Amino acid sequence: MRITNVIIASCILGMISAADQHEEMRCKARLGCHLAKCDPGLLSPSLNANEYPVTCVRTSAQDGGEYKELKSEMRSMRTDFTSYASRISTLENENRKTTAEMETLKTKLAKSEQSIEALLKELNALRIKTNDLESHRVEPNAALVRSCDGAQLESALARNDSGGVFNSYIPTIGFKGVFCDVTDDGGNWTVFQRRMNGAVDFYRGWDDYVKGFGDLQGDHWLGLAALHQLTKAGDMELKIKMISRKGIYSVARYSIFRIGPGSDNYRLHASGFSGNATFDALSFNNQQFSTKDADHDGRSSVNCASNNEGGLNGGWWYIGCGSSNLNGDFHKTGTKGIWWRSWWISLLRFSEMKVRRRP
Helix, strand or coil, rough: CCCHHHHHHHHHHHHHHHCCCHHHHHHHHHHHHHCCCCCHHHHHCCCCCCCCCCCCCCCHHHHHHHHEEEEEEEHHHHHHHHHHHHHHHHHHHHHHHHHHHHHHHHHHHHHHHHHHHHHHHHHHHHHHHHHHHHHHHCCCCEECCCCCCCCHHCCEEECCCEEEEEEEEECCEEEEEEECCCHHCCCCCEEEEEEEECCCCCCHHHHHHHHECCCCCCCCCCHHHHHHHHHHCCEEEEEEEEECCCCEEEEEEEEEECCCCCCCCCEEEEEEEEEECCCCCCCCCCCCCCCCCCCCCCCCCCCCCCCCCCCCCCCCCCCCCCCCCCCCCCCCCHCEEEEECCCCCCCEEEEEEEEEECC
């Protein structure tokens, strides 16, 4: 039965596509032969039996009806196939469109994730800035000062015997906590460096020295950016107090003290030396500031601020890695410690640098 069906199907397909009527008749003969069980009495006179080697070549009326029915079904199947092929093509186009839309959505999602990450970074930066502003918020009972001019000890946020912490407004920086010395030599001093117990590490990078660090009532560095703003007018004087490990007290004063801008790496300008320190370690300097990650000392063989061999382990206006090192390692001896080249040639256990407007 399966072989018969194959012959029937192939025959019908041949009839649908055959252009020659003669071929169609040959096919009908084969079909009729199988369907009519090869009745020899139905031989068509129009066909030559020798040409068509079949037992019979004519079908009954019933066989002809079945043939037409099969032919109609095949045409219907072809129509359905064409319809299905068209539908499949439509679905494939829709699938390609959907895939393209998904890729577009993936790209948009990736960009959205990047935007969210950037917004989170901005939010975190704003949070840090808000916290910083809050930490420098002016209290109702706290005096607002500018470079400690006229600071009154009773209005300080925190105080000790020599002075206290005040909120100072510094141009381009804003409110910043400063320690004002209100007792030494008439007061009005803004302290920008102090070494007294080694509690704060001064072996730091450039950014820290620009912004400032430490405890305003103890060891600290106010910051190069603030120091530039305080001194750029050129009307400030500098006082340096030092105590050696042998207990020798000395002072170095400069009637003119100014720090250059960041674009010039906060170059030091000092002149008018006086005091019992005997050695002028800054006037001839005119050097840019150097740190362990920013070498501006002009010496190619070694970074004077580094802790390598020949380095001084700090941040300072170095020239030839000599003359002074007040931001060296508090706990070290030798050149990596805190020192000021002077008549006593001794390491220091205390140093304080402060500025005020010249009287």
